[in-house]
Amino acid sequence: LTTAQVSRLISELETRLGTKLIQRSTRQQALTDIGATYAERCRQVISMVDEAESEVTGTASKPKGRLRVLSMGSFGHHYVFPVMAEFCKHYPELTVEYTTSQYVPDLLAKGVDVSLYLTESLTDSRFVARRIGTIFSVLCA
Template sequence: MNTLKNMRIFVRVADGASFAGAARALDMTTPQVSKAISELEAHLRTRLLHRTTRKLALTDAGRRYLARCRDIIALVDVSEAEAGAASAAPSGTLRLHAPASFGQVFVVPALARFLEQYPDVEADLLLSSRVPDLLEENIDVSLRLAASQLPDSGLVSARICRMASVLCASPQYLAEHGTPASLDALAQHTRVRLNAPHYTVERWLFDGPGGPVKLPIPQARLRVNTADSLTAALVSGCGVAPVPLLSALAALRNGSLVRVLPEYELQGTDVYALYASRRYLDAKVKTWIEFLRAFVEQVLAAPDAAAIAQLPQSAGR
């Protein structure tokens, strides 16, 4: 006996209160439908339906069983849809959001390769520090930065990477003002700092040879709200400050910034991909998240990137 098939037939009979109606909807004969219900009742050793010449009604056991059948059939349908989506080729329009810094450094080049590899996919990319509403704005995947766990939002999250922050300054600034020899000396050099929602603004959390160190953030004459503007300020000679690696990377590579106290790493920032639901997860969404994660890991592990090679091993974890 095909139990799942007979469950579907039973639900159809119960919904229409008719053997003949279920037979027409399922492209079966009425005797076939009747036989399926009889097999199900024999298997369960209980009557599910009261039958008369004029009326069909559920028994108490039938009503309870009907609710369970609906749950089971729904779960099977979702599982089959997910399995089918996983094997399907990505296609359609992929609507993405990312913070500007991470988006420019990682998402744009990753997306260029992704679209080349999957020609049936188109993409709309929104780069903004504003956190969008995925459902209201019809966004498939939103990237979020978080120094700790994400707040409970009802969305599904997938961790992309952990991004270190590193102390930086311009070579010109250090030549003129000297290089700090300890964390305590930072108070004499810090003139700019980052105030961002995902960043702790009361204190800095360093990890160095002696373990974690908490340091009150020194006063700064300039406060900015994006990592890119912080990087630009440091390149211009505004002092010494910790910068998220994703924003400092290009400047470290071209020498307009250098690491200060390289044995210390500041608090890391986790990057998450958020999407609405695991149910019926579209192939292009699943494939994009996996593609981006692999792309970022590859960039962080690049052997020819001198700035990255000098980072603590925790930078890419």
């Protein structure tokens, strides 16, 4: 926008609001007290709109709250636990509750958000499984 266009838009806004937002002189321009108040409120509104958009689009800057993670004991100790510290550093607003178990408990009753288990299939159709890798093992006697 050109200076003239901005000046015209501000004049139209002042007319619509019925008050002067900018004190003009030949040498300078400065916000009036009411203009400063109006500008600050507009900044707050823009910030609130940005936050609302982030919430509904899932693009909030960083996750926060609590994350309950459950995994099999040996798998968790070898693969999950070693990366947990770095994960927590990357997301400091997130509190991670990490537990291990050899048996898959009632995940809904336990309030588990993420469960990592070695299995061929799910026994409960309410859950979604994703293959994250393959582990080969050898049984020795």
